[in-house]
Amino acid sequence: MDRPIFLVGFMGSGKTTWGKKLASALEVPFIDMDHLIVEKIGMSIPEYFKAHGEDAFRELEQAVMKEQEGRAGIISTGGGTPCFFDNMDWLLDHGTVLYLNHSAKSLWKRLSQSDVNKRPALKGFTGEQLLAFIEEKLQERAPYYNRAHIHVDQINTSLAELLNIVKDYHQTHEKKD
Template sequence: MPSAPVSPVPDDDVNIYLIGPRASGKTTLGARLAERLGRPFVDLDALFVERNGETIADLVAREGWDAFRRAEAAILAETATRRGLVVATGGGAVLLPENRALLAKGRVFYLQADPDRLAERLLADMNEEQRPKLTEMGFREEIKATLAEREPVYLALANACLPERGPDELLEFALRALAMWRKE
């Protein structure tokens, strides 16, 4: 039985953004957090597919990663005009300065994850249409290199870092952080 929504954060019209590497649990946490808070949930990758009628992998294969990043930025910019959302971003959404500026206007949770656990999760559910390879490196090497490159950006943007945990515990960490902000 789902829990009742918690009382809103003081600025309950501020969006909550979930950032972190692919397979870190952003979509899972985002849906659960939105339900608990009684807020709408938006998954930027799913919204891309819905709006464009193609997978991320199809666009990347045809036009490259830069084209996807531009499309992702446009979707984030549009989403950021709405208020009170819980938003799961793509792992690379933090790469563009304009995206970072938009994310910084909300509450940002960084979902931390061990590279080996990310590899396990991705191997268990490759979903290459939504999670195409980023480089020509081997799978595990790509995950480690990508995380090493992006983690400083994730940390700089984060209002709170959520350690790798199961879905229930991760939700409780997020709710506790929101409760602390409510007391500020």
């Protein structure tokens, strides 16, 4: 695998968890863009959001994304990464984009069980407000996420099935090149 696989999807969709599993199974590196950003700025993403705002964060996120050019492996992006600037075009041109798809309700269940304070976009949302926010954001982001090369129903797909999907895609894609 000489081109990276970029994982995209809403926050809480399992990009980090599945990215690590996929990388291990394929014996390639796993790279988490959020961790790279935190290392680069020396503070948490919520702290950076508070100090500099979302626009500055999105510019930083794009710069870190473009620093991944030429790297092989599984790269987990932030939930909003493909939705800003020309990021989705860049991802599609520089690797295979895999969308970990979830329903709003499944994301709501997963995010309700996590610490929403670690996620700047969710701060202050609970219960039905959180579900409504997720539904709205998913609808806004669908045109970006849906452009991915591969779409996977993350809830109903096993690691073995995911590996087969990725391998089949790459075999088909390599034949076209």
